[in-house]
Structures are given as structure tokens and as C-alpha cells.
Amino acid sequence: MACLFLFEENSTMDHCFALRTLLFFGFILNTFSQVREFHYINMSKTWDEARQYCREKYTDLAKIESKEDISRLSAPFSYTWVWFGLRDDPQSWKDTMGSDANSWRWSTSGETGQTAYHTWSLGEPNYIDANETCVVMTGTGQWADRTCSLQRNFICFTITERNEKEYVHISAQETWSSALTYHTDLAMIENEAENAEARNANPATSEVWIGLYRVPWIWADESQTFFQPWHFSLNNNGGKQHCGTENNVHQWADEDCGARRPFICHRVLTKLTIVRIKSVTDIDWTDPAVNSQILQQLGALLTHRGWTDLKLRWKRLPSKNHKEKCAKSECKSQV
Structure with a gap:
């Protein structure tokens, strides 16, 4: 079996994944993963005002989809409840x-x-x-x-x-x-x-x-949520609590969207990871159908291992003959 060596700064994941499919030497795979960086904003705004501020200064009101996201909410705050990006419009x-x-x-x-x-x-x-x-x-x-x-x-x-x-x-x-x-x-x-x-x-x-x-509660970007660490106080009190708040121990509750509170924004950071692949096989990797199938398999594997928002693409490495020709003609190798 072949291994994929994933080179990424500060990666906590295994650097070698064993796959049944053996990959052709001479390709590299560029992966783009997105990580959210969270920011507490000590300003009192309504939920709509907070969303507008976050979209102007960062990416959006905070989208929190896992315990890993919560672990990145490391900045302490003393407020009882703050806005984040969940809403049931x-x-x-x-x-x-x-x-x-x-x-x-x-x-x-x-x-x-x-x-x-x-x-x-x-x-x-x-x-x-x-x-x-x-x-x-x-x-x-x-x-x-x-x-x-x-x-x-x-x-x-x-x-x-x-x-x-x-x-x-x-x-x-x-x-x-x-x-x-x-x-x-x-x-x-x-x-x-x-x-x-x-x-x-x-x-x-x-x-x-x-x-x-219906499935209530969606993020500010209109995607659904499946991670919901609700506080017991979720109750739509008065029939007008349709925006999400979080307390300082990361429990969630609903609140009147017109209330004024501090809030959490997030900024999406894109990380490029280069995966160098080699193997021994006679499969024709120039076949678009084969390339597409492998990308799907890799995407499923990496998602299972905890990677999110991945964008995968193949990039062909220049051949040895091409490099020699470039060296002689002083052209630039396009890798």
C-alpha cells in the first residue's frame, strides 16, 4: 500500500494514511482547508447589527459546529450571554x-x-x-x-x-x-x-x-446546524426569541433578536496543504474519471479524519525531460 504524506504546519493529524488504491508517481495534490478564527467583540448590538459588523470586519457572525470550534473560543469573556451566528428566522x-x-x-x-x-x-x-x-x-x-x-x-x-x-x-x-x-x-x-x-x-x-x-435554527450563511449544545432555557419565551446566544461556558440559548449584546465573529482562514503521492501501478491516471474518483475517495477519507471545507485538485509535476529542456533553454519550470 501507498502512503500519503501530508505536510501542514501545526497539524495534529497522522501524516501517513494507508489507502487500498495505489497512486501514480509524478502527481501532487493541493488541498485547501478552511479554519475559523474567532473574535469576541465588546460592543453592544442587536443580532442584525452584530451580523453586519462581522461581515464588514471579519467573515460573519460566529459559526460553531463542533467541540473543536469551541476549543478555539479561548478568549475569556465575562458577559453572561453573547450573540453568535445561529438564528431561527x-x-x-x-x-x-x-x-x-x-x-x-x-x-x-x-x-x-x-x-x-x-x-x-x-x-x-x-x-x-x-x-x-x-x-x-x-x-x-x-x-x-x-x-x-x-x-x-x-x-x-x-x-x-x-x-x-x-x-x-x-x-x-x-x-x-x-x-x-x-x-x-x-x-x-x-x-x-x-x-x-x-x-x-x-x-x-x-x-x-x-x-x-421543519428543522429549526440555521447559521447566518443559511446552512443547517447539527451541533447544538443547548442550555435548558431554550423556550422561545414570549414567542419572540429567535436568535442564538452563548454563555461563558459555551452553552446556547435563544433570545429576542432586538436585545443588545456583545458578540462573537469569525474569520475564515484558508490553508494550503501539498500532498505528495507515489506508488506502483499501471492504472492510467490521466483518465479524468479515475482522477475524479480518487478525489472523491480522498475527500471522504480526509473529512472522516476531521478535515472540513476541503477543496482538492490534481497538479501534474513536470517530467524529468521537461526539467532538462528548461535548464538548457533557461525557461522556468511551472510546478
């Missing part, structure tokens, strides 16, 4: 369908609807106690958000041969997630006629699950 989900990463989407596709149709009950959705991210149809045929762990009957649907939706009521009491395992999928409703058909499928007047849900 109500303009994306309150009384609308939206298209952002934390907007409502359908279970059958995991995507927002093809239409903007919705029929929310008055005052819904309201995300009570920061815990309502699944949707029911009420007895009147209107929609409301509910805690996903509640047990309800539900409406499923299938697509007929005429490419029409057919709705079926299931009388079992299930949580929203458990209801997904029945029939084909929870009801997807994209216009008034479909909503009426789904309502007619419900013989009772009680609430039933439909296939609408």
Missing part, C-alpha cells in the same frame, strides 16, 4: 411556507413545496416553548404546529395511476415520526382542493398529523 416559517433551510417542508421529499399553499389556523404556527416543529390538520381543515412527540391519528397519501393524490385516514395513535412508517407517506397538500380531500378523509373532528415539518 420567523420570516421563513411564521404564517408562510418559505424556502430557507429552516422553512416548512414535506416528509415525502424533504423539500419545500412546489406551491406556496398553506392554511394556518389563526395565530399558527407559533413554535410554543421552542418545541413545535411538526404539523397537524385540525378538525376545521386548518393547520397548526405541534410537538412531534404527541400521539395523534394521521393522514397518509398515495399517487394514483392518473397522477393524483389519494388520502387515507389511519386511526392508530402515533408520534409524527412513527406515523411515517405506515402506508406510503404522510399527506402532502399543495392546494385548496387537496386540502379539502384530506379533510374529508378524516372521519373525526380531532387533530391528525400531516407530512409537514
Whole structure:
């Protein structure tokens, strides 16, 4: 097997990875990885003002995605809570369908609807106690958000041969997630006629699950977050706490975005790592398909080892004959 020798300053990773694939001598691989550098700003601003400041002076409000990121938040601060880059923007989900990463989407596709149709009950959705991210149809045929762990009957649907939706009521009491395992999928409703058909499928007047849900909280760059060290106080108090704050022991909580607080910015630093590769094989590495496959394999391996935001590309080293010709003609070798 061949080894990849990764040369990077201050690297804490192994410098030799054994791969099953043997690589052709005469190539180098340039990798560009991004590391976030964090900065505490001792200025009181609203969340929007803090984001604007960070984007002007740095890269953005702080994006914190791992314990490793938290370990780089080494600068001490005495403030109880400070802003960082997490937000659950109500303009994306309150009384609308939206298209952002934390907007409502359908279970059958995991995507927002093809239409903007919705029929929310008055005052819904309201995300009570920061815990309502699944949707029911009420007895009147209107929609409301509910805690996903509640047990309800539900409406499923299938697509007929005429490419029409057919709705079926299931009388079992299930949580929203458990209801997904029945029939084909929870009801997807994209216009008034479909909503009426789904309502007619419900013989009772009680609430039933439909296939609408959302994943709350996204970063300022609109990417989703899976690392969430929430403090117990996450509660959307007063129905207006939609921005993320962090305390001095790196616990997170929600807060009114209009409150004025210090904040954390980050700056993205790009690092170039040159990987020199050699091996013994007769595979044709000039084949673009082979090159592409190896880059995918390397990207997956390095991501597994903790590298993030990688950009990989091949660069051909000049041959020995080319170097000799350049030496004679006093040309510059382009490496």
C-alpha cells in the first residue's frame, strides 16, 4: 500500500494514511482547508447589527459546529450571554411556507413545496416553548404546529395511476415520526382542493398529523446546524426569541433578536496543504474519471479524519525531460 504524506504546519493529524488504491508517481495534490478564527467583540448590538459588523470586519457572525470550534473560543469573556451566528428566522416559517433551510417542508421529499399553499389556523404556527416543529390538520381543515412527540391519528397519501393524490385516514395513535412508517407517506397538500380531500378523509373532528415539518435554527450563511449544545432555557419565551446566544461556558440559548449584546465573529482562514503521492501501478491516471474518483475517495477519507471545507485538485509535476529542456533553454519550470 501507498502512503500519503501530508505536510501542514501545526497539524495534529497522522501524516501517513494507508489507502487500498495505489497512486501514480509524478502527481501532487493541493488541498485547501478552511479554519475559523474567532473574535469576541465588546460592543453592544442587536443580532442584525452584530451580523453586519462581522461581515464588514471579519467573515460573519460566529459559526460553531463542533467541540473543536469551541476549543478555539479561548478568549475569556465575562458577559453572561453573547450573540453568535445561529438564528431561527420567523420570516421563513411564521404564517408562510418559505424556502430557507429552516422553512416548512414535506416528509415525502424533504423539500419545500412546489406551491406556496398553506392554511394556518389563526395565530399558527407559533413554535410554543421552542418545541413545535411538526404539523397537524385540525378538525376545521386548518393547520397548526405541534410537538412531534404527541400521539395523534394521521393522514397518509398515495399517487394514483392518473397522477393524483389519494388520502387515507389511519386511526392508530402515533408520534409524527412513527406515523411515517405506515402506508406510503404522510399527506402532502399543495392546494385548496387537496386540502379539502384530506379533510374529508378524516372521519373525526380531532387533530391528525400531516407530512409537514421543519428543522429549526440555521447559521447566518443559511446552512443547517447539527451541533447544538443547548442550555435548558431554550423556550422561545414570549414567542419572540429567535436568535442564538452563548454563555461563558459555551452553552446556547435563544433570545429576542432586538436585545443588545456583545458578540462573537469569525474569520475564515484558508490553508494550503501539498500532498505528495507515489506508488506502483499501471492504472492510467490521466483518465479524468479515475482522477475524479480518487478525489472523491480522498475527500471522504480526509473529512472522516476531521478535515472540513476541503477543496482538492490534481497538479501534474513536470517530467524529468521537461526539467532538462528548461535548464538548457533557461525557461522556468511551472510546478
